[in-house]
Amino acid sequence: MRRMRRIGLVMYLVAACMVVGACVGSLFGPYTERISALVASGSGRITMAVCLSIVALNMLAVLIFLFVDRPEPTCLRLDGDADIEVTTDALASIARMAASERDVMVEDVRVRIAGRDKARADISIEAILLARCDIESVAHRVQHRVQTACDDMLGVFGARVRVRFLPSTTETITKEAAGER
Incomplete structure (x- = not known):
């Protein structure tokens, strides 16, 4: 279970870096046209959709954990x-x-x-x-x-x-x- 958690964390970090990098690169910097063209291509859209779904699933899991988790009684x-x-x-x-x-x-x-x-x-x-x-x-x-x-x-x-x-x-x-x- 620990290995699966670690793999999920690494996938989440890579996906979050890709999403943030694509967003920042398409808005600011000297290579905005290249990054926008890369994201606009078919493989770029699929990659961003997968990365966004991974980030959204992790955010949903954290939200569920916050609602379900109970503090240990004192x-x-x-x-x-x-x-x-x-x-x-x-x-x-x-x-x-x-x-x-x-x-x-x-x-x-x-x-x-x-x-x-x-x-x-x-x-x-x-x-x-x-x-x-x-x-x-x-x-x-x-x-x-x-x-x-x-x-x-x-x-x-x-x-x-x-x-x-x-x-x-x-x-x-x-x-x-x-x-x-």
Whole structure:
């Protein structure tokens, strides 16, 4: 999908450059007669029609995207009630405090509101384990603590918590290069 998007973008840029170049070249500059004659020919008309249709289709797609795109919600509605809301910042703060341990350094907490009625939270925690111990048991312990904290403090039941551990050590390789003179 990414490759198709990139191909479409390149086609749009080429078509837009051709349309703008033909318009500017036929209105201004020393070669207005040549460019006007080029655009007036049969192949020039077909090329400009194709370029204009590509530009128009892209403008239509952008317009549809602007109307359809919804911003990501920033508040969670408890039990689907519109009067009681919990912000994602509050959820992230509670999750960060609950996930912190002596041997766990919390790197990043991301909260995403899910569900049709915006009543479910997906919490992703990226952490670094500082001690050599069983990662799976630490992950389950952190996950359970975050879920119970969300249940007890904010009343957010059923929060899905995902814990991901990042590498705790990095290696630096240094090479010396001897220069010849």
